[in-house]
Amino acid sequence: MEVADVTKFLAETTPFDQLDAAALGQLSAHINVYYYQAQDSVKINTDRLLIVRTGIFTLYSDQQQLLTKLQSGDFYGYQQLLTGLTDSDTLLCEEDGLVYWLEAEAFHQCRYQYKNIDIFFQRLFSRRLHQYREQQQASRFTLKISDVVQQRKIAIRPEQTAQDAAKLMSDSRVSSLLVEENNKLVGILTDRDLRSRVLAHALPSSTQVSQVMTRQPQSIDRHAYLYEAVQQMSQHNIHHLPVTDQGVCCGMLTATDIIRSQQDHPVYLIGEIHRQLSTDGLERCSQQIAALAITLSKQQVPAYEAGHIITTITDALTQRLIYLAQQKLGEPPCVFSWLAFGSQARMDQSLNADQDNALLLEKEPVGAVGEYFSALAEFVCQGLAQCGITLCPGNIMATNPELRLSLKGWSGRFARWIATPTPEALLKASIFFDLRVIDGSKGLFNALQEDVLQRTTEAPLFLYHLAQAALQRTAPLGFFKNFILEQDGKHKKGLDLKKRGISLITDLVRVYALYAGIHEVNTRSRLQQLAAQGIIDSKDGQNLNDAFDLLAQLRWEKHQHDLQNSHDVTNLLNPAEVSGLARHQLKDSFAVINEAQSRVKHRFCREL
Amino acid sequence: MFGWLLRKNTALSEVVNHFINTPFPASSTPIEQANFLVLDLELTGLNPRKDHIVSIGWVPIRGQEIVLAEAKHYLINSPVSVGQSAVYHGLHDHQLKNAHDLAQILTELLSHYAGYIFVAHHSGLDEQCLRFACQRCFGKAPRFRFIDTMQMEWQRLLRQGKVVKHDALKLPNCLKRHGLPDMANHHALEDAYSSALLLLSQLKLGGNTMTLSDLYLLSR
Known part of the structure; x- marks a missing residue:
């Protein structure tokens, strides 16, 4: 007979939350409950699955290195159960707590019977949990009627007059009416019907x-x-469709509703941007970005694609502003390339990104040339700021004369960073090594990129320092009640998904890309190239890619959440709000990052 | 005329004899080697002489592990109405129609858990009820060895020099004090399980070198 407290807990614990009540009851009959006091050491090689119910348990390696902490809902012992190999870790109780011991037999039975639970533990073991999905995600670009239809129903009775109908339409500002008799839909009437069936036939308004x-x-x-x-609608050549909910009419869907729902489609928005004739017009366009983001999220567009779309819009705004600037300032005195750095260059821009841009010029920026591009940069950067892409607090913008250079000037700048690197300088400069041309001459840009990559591939000292800079920050060890567990054993509140996750991967991948002279700038594309060229192990590459996607996804969802609650969009995640699968997945991604960092350290930071 | 009754008693009392003849572990036994059975009874009232058992729940502890595989909960046929006691245990007469025969359940209890130290929260009442129930069913009652988690908690608090308020010893309050999940709700099995958790915590607090005799002292 089952103890409700035990089955209730299991029912709330990933992956057992998928089991029905009967299966949970059966599972609980194979559990023994043990109470540990702080400082007790847990006998771990017992061929049972340990499920933490309460308390905190700390796992140390055989070298007494703190590996992780286990808390309510965490597991141990699945490693041995899956592989049959014992390990030499030590598990110590840090805060009094209860554990459930699940018999090996029942654990295996459960795995055989429920594929998802098997997959969960296999992935947990191979640190590939970020690939685990509980449910099949709804397919993309699949808005439902309920997402777009206006939630109001405007109806008229069949015995009312054409004039009543016309008045109701005008008052409610609609072009069609539902005709209902005793709450049953009997017909529809459109403004076109009033024209072609009443006026054209000279029927009276009564x-x-x-x-x-x-x-x-x-x-x-x-x-x-x-x-x-x-x-x-296309099939029957109609523009109005009554919408029913369980057979009862609840509103009208019009062709306009459908067009409107597509208005925040990126293609539409980008087309719109390229039609604008003023910065004010662009500002109005950019106000639709938030709505677009919400739509993308509703359509379950993955974060990396959403980042791509948002970057494309920033690109479009930039291009249009450059066009408008030229309309105002006249033809440019020489060929130029408008460059973007950082996230815009990598095409993984988020909603709270600021500007990182610069100008690459064919001629030296002196005299009239200098004045022209100073004015152009001012126009474009202020314009972008007006469109909600805030000015860069670090002044990495084309308005900064330091960042309006000729090919020779830029080449010299990069050469200096590469030849005499210091970790501090590189921490700031690393942003410049992700660059992409947004507008202007591609040839000019290609010349610069070739020049830079040629240098970086032959600069072990530079790569050493770049790697050092990339290793300065580490991923947290894990999640832990209401705080994050830091590498040095300290606790912190709040997790910066960018600083403690996404950026770490971006930085690591950049080191490899510059080492291998890869032209790609996007982190996922870089990883693909690196794996294809055999620079990194394809499994490691896949793991980093998955961890990157997961973190980007969580940040994207966090931004959506902020947006929908009208909060400021931030990267700071409250650990208390992370639960179940996401917590396991995050821990998993951090482990992937830590492993990748130690490989970078081994490869680039040995004594020179 | 009453011969069948006599025969029945003789046969059934074998169960009691088996329990009596199974020795309890020596009082020098370290607690982690002792077997415990944590139980809880729901009653029609508070008088063991007159009132009846409505439900019984138990869960054994072996090697300081609660063995959920043997967790049991039975509703018992009561010869009288549950009356007002339903307010506490939530069991009503109609639910008890298909309940178990008391003698059958006591037989299972005594035959499976002979030699076990019994544990209950506020065990005095449970012990008396069990004895009267055995007397009624088998014509004789064994002596039980009972540990009282409530007494243990009371002594523990006194030793800490705390003033013990009257409701501080109620099971939910004890669980809270020990940081244990509180599911105590006058359901015999849930309460037995909760008392078992409380005992595990109390045993840990008593230190690792405790023997049964230490435990008996703590539970007095």
Whole structure:
């Protein structure tokens, strides 16, 4: 017979939360409960699965290095159960707590019976948990009717007059009406019907609605997909579809609703940006970015694609501003390239990104040339700021004369960083090594990039320092109640997903990319190239890629959450709000980062 | 005329004899080697002479591990109405219609857990009820060895020099004090399980060298 406290806990613990009540009851019958006091050491090679119920347990390696801390909902012993190999870790109770010991037999039985639970523990073991998904995600670009239809129902009775209908339409500012009798849909009436069936036939305004309405109209369920509605409308050549909810009419979907829902589609927005004739117009366009982000998130577009789309919009704004600047300032006196650094260059811009840009010029920026591009930079950067892409607090912008250089000037600048690197300088300069041309001459840019990559591939000292800089920050060891566990054993509140996760991967990958002379700037593309060229192990590359996607996804979701609650968009995650699978996945990603960092250290930071 | 009754008693009392003849572990036994059975009874009232058992829940502890595989919960046929006691244990007469025969459950208890030290929270009442129930069913009752988690908690608090308020010893309050999950809700098995958790914590606090005789002292 089952103890409710035990089954209730299991029912809330990933991955057992997928089991039904009967299976949970059976599982709990194979559990023994033990109470540990602080300082007790846990006998770990017992061929049972340990499930932490309460308390805190610390895992040390055989070299007494702190590996991780286990808390409520964490597991130990699956390693041995899966492989049959014992290990020499030590598990120490740090805060009094209860553990459940699940018999090996029941553990294996559960794995055989439930594929998902097997996958969970296999992934937990191989640190590939970030690939684990509990449910199949809904397919993309699948807005439903309920996502776009206006939540109001404007209806008229069949015995009312055409004039009543016209008045109701004007008052409610709609172009069509539902005709209902005893709460049952009997027809629809559009403004076009009033024109072609009433006025054109010289019928009086007192004509009953029932005489001119369209009877037995097509309708669609509000849970249907939007593309089904489009299909139905095109098929029957209609522009209005009554929407039903469980057979009861609840509103009207019009062709305009569908067009409007596509308005925050990136293609539409980008087209719109390129039609604007003033910065104010661009500002209005940019106000749609937040709505677009919410739509993308509703459509379950993965974070990296969303980052790509948002970057493309920033690119479009920049290009249009450069066009508008040229309209105002006249033809440029020489060929130039507008460069972007950092996240815009890597195409993983987020909603709270600031500007990082510069100008590469064919001629030296002196005299009239200098003045022209100073004015152009001022126009574009201020314009971007007006569009919500804030000015760079570090002044890494084309408005900074230090960042408006000729090819010779830039080449010399990069040569200095590469020839005489210091970790502090590189910490700041590393942003410049992710660069991409946004507008202007591609040839000029390519010449610079070739020049830079040629130098970095032959500069072990530079790579040594760049790697050192990339290793200055580490990922936290794990999540732990309401705080993050730092490498030095300290506790901190709040996790900066960018600083303690995404950037670490970006930095690592940059070191490899500059070492291998890879032209790609996007972190995922760099990883693919690195694996393809055999610079890194393809499994390690895949792991880093997955960890990167996971962290980017969590940040994207955090931003969505902030946006929908009208908070400032930040990268700071409250650990108390992370639960279940995400917590396991995050710990897993941190472990991947820590491993990758030690490989970089081994490869680039040996004594020279 | 009452011969069948006599025969039944003779046969059934074998269970009691088996329990009586199984020795308890020596009082010098280290506690981690002793077997415990933590139990809880829900009753129709507080008078062991007159009132009846409505439900019983138990869970054994071996090697200081609670063995959930043997966790049991039984509803018992009561010869009288549960009356107002339903307010506490939530069991109503209609639920008890298909309940178990008291003698059958006591037989399982005595035959499986002979030699076990019994544990209950506020064990005095449970012990008396069990004895009366055995007397009623088998014509004789064994002596039980009982540990009282409530007494242990009381002594522990006194030793710490604390003033013990009257409700400080109630099971939910004890669980809270020990940082244990509080599920105590007058359900015989849930309460037995909660008392078992409390005992594990109390045993740990008593140190690793405790023997049964130390435990008996703590529980007095």
